[in-house]
Amino acid sequence: MQTNKKVQVGIVGGTGYTGVELLRNLASHPSVEVTMITSRSENGVAVADMYPNLRGIYDLQFSVPNIEQLKTCDVVFFATPHGVAMSMAKALIEHGVKVIDLAADFRIENLALWEKWYGMTHTGADLMTDVVYGLPEYYRSRIKEAKIIANPGCYPTSILLGILPLLKTGLVETTSIIADGKSGVSGAGKGANVAMLGAEMSESFKAYGVNGHRHQPEMVEKMNEVTGTSVDLTFVPHLIPMVRGMESTIYATLTQDTSQEAIQALYEETYASEPFVDVMPAGSLPETRMVKGSNMCRMAIYRPAGGGRIVITSVIDNLVKGAAGQAIQNMNILFGLDERLGLNQVALLP
Numbered sequence: 001m002q003t004n005k006k007v008q009v010g011i012v013g014g015t016g017y018t019g020v021e022l023l024r025n026l027a028s029h030p031s032v033e034v035t036m037i038t039s040r041s042e043n044g045v046a047v048a049d050m051y052p053n054l055r056g057i058y059d060l061q062f063s064v065p066n067i068e069q070l071k072t073c074d075v076v077f078f079a080t081p082h083g084v085a086m087s088m089a090k091a092l093i094e095h096g097v098k099v100i101d102l103a104a105d106f107r108i109e110n111l112a113l114w115e116k117w118y119g120m121t122h123t124g125a126d127l128m129t130d131v132v133y134g135l136p137e138y139y140r141s142r143i144k145e146a147k148i149i150a151n152p153g154c155y156p157t158s159i160l161l162g163i164l165p166l167l168k169t170g171l172v173e174t175t176s177i178i179a180d181g182k183s184g185v186s187g188a189g190k191g192a193n194v195a196m197l198g199a200e201m202s203e204s205f206k207a208y209g210v211n212g213h214r215h216q217p218e219m220v221e222k223m224n225e226v227t228g229t230s231v232d233l234t235f236v237p238h239l240i241p242m243v244r245g246m247e248s249t250i251y252a253t254l255t256q257d258t259s260q261e262a263i264q265a266l267y268e269e270t271y272a273s274e275p276f277v278d279v280m281p282a283g284s285l286p287e288t289r290m291v292k293g294s295n296m297c298r299m300a301i302y303r304p305a306g307g308g309r310i311v312i313t314s315v316i317d318n319l320v321k322g323a324a325g326q327a328i329q330n331m332n333i334l335f336g337l338d339e340r341l342g343l344n345q346v347a348l349l350p
């Protein structure tokens, strides 16, 4: 769709952190116009009153979701808790509106598994044939044709980008992948939560969801798809006392004696033409501040002490490549736009 008409954008759930991050990134997008942003609790409030960083940029007020108005958009982003997008997506796609869900409604194809992890009935089974998992580096050609994009979770984005080159080539065992993820507190959203209070989480560091986290089945399903086998993934998320950023360290056992140089070359080749994946030079160590506020995933690959394991360290900004930025990247692909539009922000450093 390469015309002069701007893509008309609606956002359902505009008051959360991913909603404001969509607005921040879309502010520099030359080919879109945000026409509607919803919040039931902030109906009538000006966006800039809630988010002063957007003063002078958007002349928009939050309004209650209205399906008839949303149908006038070209694309609707759902920056809502799970369960919301699947209740409205059918009416939108029937009207030719593309849907990009930042939540989990469409991320897992096995709906029985989805229901087990999300504890609710999935009401969108008939929509699943219209869904594509929105990890552009691996699903780009299918994203172009999709009606609904399941934007990946933040941990899955950092971990799948890190491990898939090795899994695709069979260079590592599928029975013992370990991924150790650490997220800033904005990953939990803006809702009041005692565990996220400054006095509770600052100057402290902990694992959570060790017995099982919803992103685990999402990742395993995609890993199984790539390998054609049943991957055993141990995933342990951690909460770190910072606002944004995510680092994942991934450990995998080599199936054959492959040099670190060969693996470095594999990664560089895999991501050579990807605008938002940076394979850093051998010996580098990615830091979350190297991607803060940007849509970039930076990673480095090691074979420590020449042993039998490969270690990948992968960083993203959970709100950008882990959510809103990737959603905009998917929108750009859907509408035949340059994938980098609206996503040229350089990371904030220091």
Ligand SMILES: NC(=O)c1ccc[n+]([C@@H]2O[C@H](COP(=O)([O-])OP(=O)(O)OC[C@H]3O[C@@H](n4cnc5c(N)ncnc54)[C@H](OP(=O)(O)O)[C@@H]3O)[C@@H](O)[C@H]2O)c1
Residues within 6 Å of the ligand: 012, 013, 014, 015, 016, 017, 018, 019, 038, 039, 040, 041, 042, 065, 078, 079, 080, 081, 082, 084, 102, 103, 104, 152, 153, 154, 186, 187, 188, 189, 190, 191, 318, 319, 322, 323
């Ligand atoms: N934070 C992250 O790093 C991150 C990363 C990847 C994905 N995600 C996912 O992105 C989604 C949004 O997360 P978030 O952190 O931005 O914020 P959030 O705190 O989950 O934001 C919720 C937003 O959705 C609206 N909402 C809630 N229930 C609704 C309903 N039934 N119908 C319509 N709107 C509803 C809320 O506004 P009203 O209640 O006023 O209508 C609010 O604007 C979540 O599914 C989350 O898992 C988050």
